[in-house]
Amino acid sequence: xxxxxxxxxxxxxxxxxxxxxxxxxxxxxxxxxxxxxxxxxxxxxxxxxxxxxxxxxxxxxxxxxxxxxxxxxxxxxxxxxxxxxxxxxxxxxxxxxxxxxxxxxxxxxxxxxxxxxxxxxxxxxxxxxxxxxxxxxxxxxxxxxxxxxxxxxxxxxxxxxxxxxxxxxxxxxxxxxxxxxxxxxxxxxxxxxxxxxxxxxxxxxxxxxxxxxxxxxxxxxxxxxxxxxxxxxxxxxxxxxxxxxxxxxxxxxxxxxxxxxxxxxxxxxxxxxxxxxxxxxxxxxxxxxxxxxxxxxxxxxxxxxxxxxxxxxxxxxxxxxxxxxxxxxxxxxxxxxxxxxxxxxxxxxxxxxxxxxxxxxxxxxxxxxxxxxxxxxxxxxxxxxxxxxxxxxxxxxxxxxxxxxxxxxxxxxxxxxxxxxxx
Amino acid sequence: xxxxxxxxxxxxxxxxxxxxxxxxxxxxxxxxxxxxxxxxxxxxxxxxxxxxxxxxxxxxxxxxxxxxxxxxxxxxxxxxxxxxxxxxxxxxxxxxxxxxxxxxxxxxxxxxxxxxxxxxxxxxxxxxxxxxxxxxxxxxxxxxxxxxxxxxxxxxxxxxxxxxxx
Numbered sequence: 001x002x003x004x005x006x007x008x009x010x011x012x013x014x015x016x017x018x019x020x021x022x023x024x025x026x027x028x029x030x031x032x033x034x035x036x037x038x039x040x041x042x043x044x045x046x047x048x049x050x051x052x053x054x055x056x057x058x059x060x061x062x063x064x065x066x067x068x069x070x071x072x073x074x075x076x077x078x079x080x081x082x083x084x085x086x087x088x089x090x091x092x093x094x095x096x097x098x099x100x101x102x103x104x105x106x107x108x109x110x111x112x113x114x115x116x117x118x119x120x121x122x123x124x125x126x127x128x129x130x131x132x133x134x135x136x137x138x139x140x141x142x143x144x145x146x147x148x149x150x151x152x153x154x155x156x157x158x159x160x161x162x163x164x165x166x167x168x169x170x171x172x173x174x175x176x177x178x179x180x181x182x183x184x185x186x187x188x189x190x191x192x193x194x195x196x197x198x199x200x201x202x203x204x205x206x207x208x209x210x211x212x213x214x215x216x217x218x219x220x221x222x223x224x225x226x227x228x229x230x231x232x233x234x235x236x237x238x239x240x241x242x243x244x245x246x247x248x249x250x251x252x253x254x255x256x257x258x259x260x261x262x263x264x265x266x267x268x269x270x271x272x273x274x275x276x277x278x279x280x281x282x283x284x285x286x287x288x289x290x291x292x293x294x295x296x297x298x299x300x301x302x303x304x305x306x307x308x309x310x311x312x313x314x315x316x317x318x319x320x321x322x323x324x325x326x327x328x329x330x331x332x333x334x335x336x337x338x339x340x341x342x343x344x345x346x347x348x349x350x351x352x353x354x355x356x357x358x359x360x361x362x363x364x365x366x367x368x369x370x371x372x373x374x375x376x377x378x379x380x381x382x383x384x385x386x387x388x389x390x391x392x393x394x395x396x397x398x399x400x401x402x403x404x405x406x407x408x409x410x411x412x413x414x415x416x417x418x419x420x421x422x423x
Numbered sequence: 424x425x426x427x428x429x430x431x432x433x434x435x436x437x438x439x440x441x442x443x444x445x446x447x448x449x450x451x452x453x454x455x456x457x458x459x460x461x462x463x464x465x466x467x468x469x470x471x472x473x474x475x476x477x478x479x480x481x482x483x484x485x486x487x488x489x490x491x492x493x494x495x496x497x498x499x500x501x502x503x504x505x506x507x508x509x510x511x512x513x514x515x516x517x518x519x520x521x522x523x524x525x526x527x528x529x530x531x532x533x534x535x536x537x538x539x540x541x542x543x544x545x546x547x548x549x550x551x552x553x554x555x556x557x558x559x560x561x562x563x564x565x566x567x568x569x570x571x572x573x574x575x576x577x578x579x580x581x582x583x584x585x586x587x588x589x
Contacts, residue, residue: 020503045533
């Protein structure tokens with residue numbers, strides 16, 4: 001039996017359905033349960049108790065799963081009107097995010113499929129939470145809608161294969177109340193081959209490949225995956241990365257001497273083309289114009305990014321096991337490398353310095369006991385790091401000139417997943 | 424020479440005089456062109472008709488029938504069977520599962536009190552007491568969910584009541 005509030009019962013039911021449970025046993029209580037005094041939560045339990053008791057012994061499954069249709073080929077829609085009319089109709093039907101799309105005609109989709117050697121009926125997986133079957137044909141449909149060029153298809157497919165890996169936690173990051181989104185980092189020769197931006201303002205506007213691939217990823221998440229607000233996407237506020245996900249190429253040209261590219265750190269060869277994705281919170285910009293030594297620069301990091309900011313331990317201790325991505329700006333990387341620092345030295349120094357005392361942990365944090373156990377014997381003065389180990393800081397050279405670096409904290413349960421780009 | 428200020432009488436007189444001269448010059452020029460290019464005049468007169476025709480064609484092209492591929496995709500779900508609930512809770516084991524969200528444990532604590540009061544010989548297990556590592560609000564993946572479920576299933580409950588909050 002699942003107990004959820006009026007605001008979240010829809011998400012609970014959708015989640016159960018996507019796991020194959022057509023009709024679970026649910027009890028709804030008035031929203032909210034969190035952040036109310038003890039007396040109020042007890043009263044809610046007392047009011048709900050007769051319903052809980054009844055459901056405990058009387059509930060029986062009634063509904064059946066909806067009938068299943070073949071996943072290929074895609075159905076066809078007959079529409080009439082101008083391009084503007086078609087866009088309005090697609091939006092009204094739940095087939096766009098509100099931004100304009102290019103109508104996916106059979107001809108344009110066929111042309112898009114020429115960008116890959118994969119068969120159109122190949123199923124990459126089921127996109128949560130709706131569990132829409134994602135075929136290569138469906139990827140091409142969304143690539144057309146987002147304005148991709150056919151040569152972008154291999155990168156888009158690799159990103160989707162990564163997202164479909166359970167370690168990517170596509171369901172969690174697209175249905176949460178948090179302002180989470182996905183970050184895609186592209187490495188290797190494909191970056192220059194198709195024009196993925198990797199230098200000045202790489203994750204921003206005016207880069208066709210980044211923008212259209214990032215847009216296609218989110219179209220698929222919301223339309224095939226069905227994660228749209230107000231439910232099952234429960235974003236409290238949401239953000240622009242719900243339209244176009246974070247995506248940039250690593251600036252491999254700006255790698256300091258002796259530093260390997262991000263994908264090589266992750267076990268790939270330098271000549272491989274690789275896409276790495278991770279579910280993230282909005283990044284934090286480390287604006288350090290002033291440091292002239294690595295030690296001074298580490299101080300900026302340590303005071304900017306703490307366990308509380310990255311929300312690691314305070315809320316969910318499991319997040320402290322997850323990698324965090326440090327997008328070092330080329331100038332900050334050069335400051336470190338110029339003084340002879342390796343990536344590993346940076347990781348260890350940052351990890352050692354960016355800590356807060358256990359006494360700073362918020363009241364009500366459910367994992368405080370586990371933290372004490374993990375770092376014990378712990379006193380209120382015990383300094384707690386952002387992650388359990390320095391290796392959890394993954395370093396990528398991000399962007400162009402300027403005194404900015406970015407810290408991407410992971411959304412709970414989201415691990416980085418890398419996939420080779422196959423043409 | 425000083426230019427009169429806009430809005431003054433002198434400025435208005437000057438502006439009117441300038442417009443009359445321009446009009447006379449345009450008429451004279453038109454008469455000369457008409458004499459030389461009468462064919463151009465015919466085309467000029469007929470041009471609204473051509474424009475109207477071409478405009479209609481363009482409008483018809485804008486409003487057209489479209490065949491587009493459905494971007495939604497087909498739902499593919501493997502059915503999962505849920506065990507039936509017991510017909511009574513007396514002498515049964517009920518596991519209360521808290522996912523770590525605020526007050527979920529307090530809610531379930533009160534449910535536990537009431538169950539103990541109302542149901543004879545009921546056994547209550549609180550997940551956060553017997554398996555604190557399962558206090559995980561965002562399990563993240565089916566693998567992790569399965570791992571948590573197995574840990575809780577090891578207590579062999581007859582019924583699991585979970586609080587999802589928020």
